[in-house]
Amino acid sequence: MKSFTYERARSPGEAASASARVQGAKFIAGGTNLLDLMKLQIETPAHLIDVNDLGLDTIEPLPNGGLRVGALVRNTDLAADARVRRDYGVLSRALLAGASGQLRNKATTAGNLLQRTRCPYFYDTNQPCNKRQPGSGCSAIGGINRQHAIVGSSDACIATHPSDMAVALRALDAEVETVSADGKTRTIPMADFHKLPGDTPHVETALAPNELITGVTLPPPVGGTQIYRKVRDRASYAFALVSVAAIVQRDGSGRVAVGGVAHKPWRMDAADAALPRGAKAVTAQLFADAKPTQQNAFKLPLAERTLAAALAKAKG
Amino acid sequence: MREDFELNMSRRGLLAAGAASAAACAAPSVAGAQQSRPDATTTKVSLNVNGETRALDLDTRTTLLDALRESLHLTGTKKGCDHGQCGACTVIVEGRRINSCLTLAVMHEGDKITTVEGLGTPQNLHPMQAAFIKHDGFQCGYCTPGQICSAVAVLDEIKAGIPSHVSADLNATMELTTDELRERMSGNICRCGAYSNIVEAITEVAGRKA
Numbered sequence: 001m002k003s004f005t006y007e008r009a010r011s012p013g014e015a016a017s018a019s020a021r022v023q024g025a026k027f028i029a030g031g032t033n034l035l036d037l038m039k040l041q042i043e044t045p046a047h048l049i050d051v052n053d054l055g056l057d058t059i060e061p062l063p064n065g066g067l068r069v070g071a072l073v074r075n076t077d078l079a080a081d082a083r084v085r086r087d088y089g090v091l092s093r094a095l096l097a098g099a100s101g102q103l104r105n106k107a108t109t110a111g112n113l114l115q116r117t118r119c120p121y122f123y124d125t126n127q128p129c130n131k132r133q134p135g136s137g138c139s140a141i142g143g144i145n146r147q148h149a150i151v152g153s154s155d156a157c158i159a160t161h162p163s164d165m166a167v168a169l170r171a172l173d174a175e176v177e178t179v180s181a182d183g184k185t186r187t188i189p190m191a192d193f194h195k196l197p198g199d200t201p202h203v204e205t206a207l208a209p210n211e212l213i214t215g216v217t218l219p220p221p222v223g224g225t226q227i228y229r230k231v232r233d234r235a236s237y238a239f240a241l242v243s244v245a246a247i248v249q250r251d252g253s254g255r256v257a258v259g260g261v262a263h264k265p266w267r268m269d270a271a272d273a274a275l276p277r278g279a280k281a282v283t284a285q286l287f288a289d290a291k292p293t294q295q296n297a298f299k300l301p302l303a304e305r306t307l308a309a310a311l312a313k314a315k316g
Numbered sequence: 317m318r319e320d321f322e323l324n325m326s327r328r329g330l331l332a333a334g335a336a337s338a339a340a341c342a343a344p345s346v347a348g349a350q351q352s353r354p355d356a357t358t359t360k361v362s363l364n365v366n367g368e369t370r371a372l373d374l375d376t377r378t379t380l381l382d383a384l385r386e387s388l389h390l391t392g393t394k395k396g397c398d399h400g401q402c403g404a405c406t407v408i409v410e411g412r413r414i415n416s417c418l419t420l421a422v423m424h425e426g427d428k429i430t431t432v433e434g435l436g437t438p439q440n441l442h443p444m445q446a447a448f449i450k451h452d453g454f455q456c457g458y459c460t461p462g463q464i465c466s467a468v469a470v471l472d473e474i475k476a477g478i479p480s481h482v483s484a485d486l487n488a489t490m491e492l493t494t495d496e497l498r499e500r501m502s503g504n505i506c507r508c509g510a511y512s513n514i515v516e517a518i519t520e521v522a523g524r525k526a
Binding site for chain 1 (some may be wrong): 469
């Protein structure tokens, strides 16, 4: 790990302005992904701003009937919150499908959104990677890419976003609240928060430099049967090959977001509209432009079958 | 003094002595915790480890795991992968199990930390330690301190009603089944494959038959 200086910020504004003041600064909350990457010198911050004392660790009801989840709410606490379990079951389920008990106790809501891909070439500093070292090339294209993206990828990068939580937040139409170094706040819909790789796979989110996530808002409960179905190589503690977050209403309408297939949670209006016609119709829309590799083409039928299983369960 | 102390103690003896041995090896004490200087790459931190306040002056890079093992000589907590994948480094911080390899010691100012040495001693075993011995919940023993810390916390998590991936109903009372224990313990890898005996040990402590 490279040497770094360390400070504890006392307010969100102070954290954001400290980040603008010190070159090479990074925020640290749970640290479960950042420290992992720092040990491998994939992340090499010169300064860490500890944001754990910012008081952003509560879940508050909103006047519109929704919930505001503080950026520092731990994954365990968000999954176990009685309101989330009752009204946003897909979010509880997605969180519980991710990582291990130890990691969920430490990992935060904001950090989960900002976690980096687990592409093995991103993790191997001996290999070219456009995300780690822009312009160096992509080792996954033509390499071992069974786990990688099948849709929305580019000639520069075929990495996936690893979060389960983000897939549920996308299905729920959650929004991300931030504060900038100049004190300005803004709200970013989950649909726009994560970027497709394009020519700049190192730019992963809509966040500006030094912008700090302060929370995530959940719209008023939408009801329906909420299911998160994750398919992975082990029964527990593994990243998704494919995951499906589905919210299905009694009349068969609803929403579907898919994880493990793209650089961001994958959801389309046209696919949601096709939901009453079944899994095949939905995945035909979602993956019309898919470009799988030879090794991960299995994700196309797997996504359809995983959604079919979720829809069958929703029918009861 | 530190060298003499280590030379005169067997590895197991050092583990057994637990907090007492660490106290003898403590870094020079400092008067209260201080904020690190913004230009410093070392910082003072005070941890409450197994009921004792321990003041340390550490490189900011020091993980909680390395602080426990290298600075406080509490070597019960093990370093396996050092990347949060194996669970050998599991300790209980402020009542919650975490991977001590994926957190910085400086981020734990004033925190209450329980390691396997703080759960019990050879003369006065924690019920979970006794159950692991009785049920042969290990072979090489390397993952065992992490397994035991994790298992103790898992029972508290079930009691607190925290659901898991295999809980059939998110809103029902959490049950203590074999499936629940296997899922909740999935962050602790045992390469000897003692899993079934580990589940039996935890089940006994929970007051149920496996």
